[in-house]
Amino acid sequence: MNECHRHVLARPQDHRGTRVGRRSRRDLVDRAAALFRRELSREADVVCSAPGRLNLVGEHTDYNDGLALAIALPHRAVVAAAARDDGRLTVTSVNLRGEVRRSGAFPISEIAVGGVPDWAVDACAVAGVLREHGMAAGADLVLAGDVPARAGLASDRAAGCAVALALLELAGATQLSGIVAELVRRAANEFGGVPAGVLDQTASLDCIRDHALFLDARSGTAEQIPFTLAGRGLSLVVIDVRTRGHVHHSSSRAARRVECARAAAVLGVPTLRDIGMGDLSDALRLLPAELHGVVRHVVTENDRVVMAGTVLRTGCVADLGPLLTTSHASLRDDHRVSGAALDLAAGCAVTAGAIGARLTGSGFDGSVLALVPSHLLQDLDDALTCAFAGRGLSRPRLFTVTPSDGARRDR
CATH class of the missing domain: 3.30.70.890 (GHMP kinase, C-terminal domain)
Incomplete structure (x- = not known):
């Protein structure tokens, strides 16, 4: 056995991603709620989460009105939120190392490209798009998550979807739930400068356990296809x-x-x-x-x-x-x-x-x-x-x- 081989076998392996991910989701929900309580001295009104996505096949097809086949990951972005009555948005973020970042209070009506910290741009962008639908009362947001960033797993879109759901819940605007994917896509395009298609946020919102989402980006139709590896080795x-x-x-x-x-x-x-x-x-x-x-x-x-x-x-x-x-x-x-x-x-x-x-x-x-x-x-x-x-x-x-x-x- 060569030296490299001995080195890797000496370390604990991370082949339990599914169980780790499911425990992590519960932990992240608790963590976001606890951080909200500590930072803002009150309870969050809602906690929402959205998963990263994994494309099985169908890459660079959605912006060509094409087809894709994707699943949702066990890894999630979590948002704890409570309403404000001053039209302002605050964003607090904690990573898995426990490092906390805090934004100032941004007037939602004044959110603009380049006007917010890079790490808070997804949350602020979604709020900026939602203000067109009457979500202008303001909110405090606390974000946590375990979707690896910039790993091709749509961590930004997962955060955007979780923020959108939380803000819609606070505003009582759940009738807009059917267009969340488009709202998050617009936020990425208009505020983040990302030429996003529809796949990432659609998969994050609509996937279900033990299924793959077969998406037609042109028609918007989707089919849930049973997909499990249990018992297949x-x-x-x-x-x-x-x-x-x-x-x-x-x-x-x-x-x-x-x-x-x-x-x-x-x-x-x-x-x-x-x-x-x-x-x-x-x-x-x-x-x-x-x-x-x-x-x-x-x-x-x-x-x-x-x-x-x-x-x-x-x-x-x-x-x-x-x-x-x-x-x-x-x-x-x-x-x-x-x-x-x-x-x-x-x-x-x-x-x-x-x-x-x-x-x-x-x-x-x-x-x-x-x-x-x-x-x-x-x-x-x-x-x-x-x-x-x-x-x-x-x-x-x-x-x-x-x-x-x-x-x-x-x-």
Whole structure:
């Protein structure tokens, strides 16, 4: 056994992500409520939470009116809230290390881009959008959560959904619950400068336990497909490569969206959703070479989502594996949104015995999803630790997940 192998086996492993996540949700609800009480000397009126999401297949498709298949994570963002009568918003945030950050009191009517701290922008942005719907009485918010930030797991959208639910509960405006996804998307676009699609917040709001959400971004229709790995000897593993912050790639992500829109304009269609597999060859002949990749990715990715939905409906879950791997290759080679650490994690996972692996999220940094025989979890962790150490990279964080419930009021 080599030195690297001995080192990783000496540490406790984190292969209990589902149980840890469920305990953490209860702990986070209590933690947010207790911090609210300590900071503001009163009780929170409501506590709401929303999960991060994990894309199984269907990446960079939602802004092309395409298809996606996603689950909710056990990991959640939690918001404790109480109403104010002065039209102002305060935001307090605590991380898992117990570090607390506090904002000033912002007039909701004056919330503007660049006018609030970066860490509070999601909460303030949602409040700014909701003021158009009469939510202007003000609120105190306390945020906690365990969704890894900037890991491709939609932590920002989870926080936005939890804040939106809490503010709507305070305002008694629950009739707006059906448009929360759109409100959170607008907040990200208009205040956060993020060209968000509909998938992240829809999955966070609408997913249910032991199911995958099959979403048609064009029509807004969704199907809940039963999806459980219990008794199958398989585990869904998230590999957080922890390279975020090394390079800022938001402009590159936005560039892919611009390229998709440009290709659709050349082809004379509203979006790339209107190009099917049977149209792909003819479409590529009409396009300049630099647009071939983005079009090929979106068209083939939509087809993979259809196939993945069929796999889950028929219960042949292991057949999902090759779709994950071909999706990663498409994201890497055609859509050009992967990165060295993501490629290393995906390739290493397959070599270690995963039946499929792909990046999840918008790419460049973040996480890889792998479908792994459960008896190989330790082998996977060993292989990844050694491979990343050999490249001078930090050890990735691994955790297993199962499809979990969407957003809700907890208290």
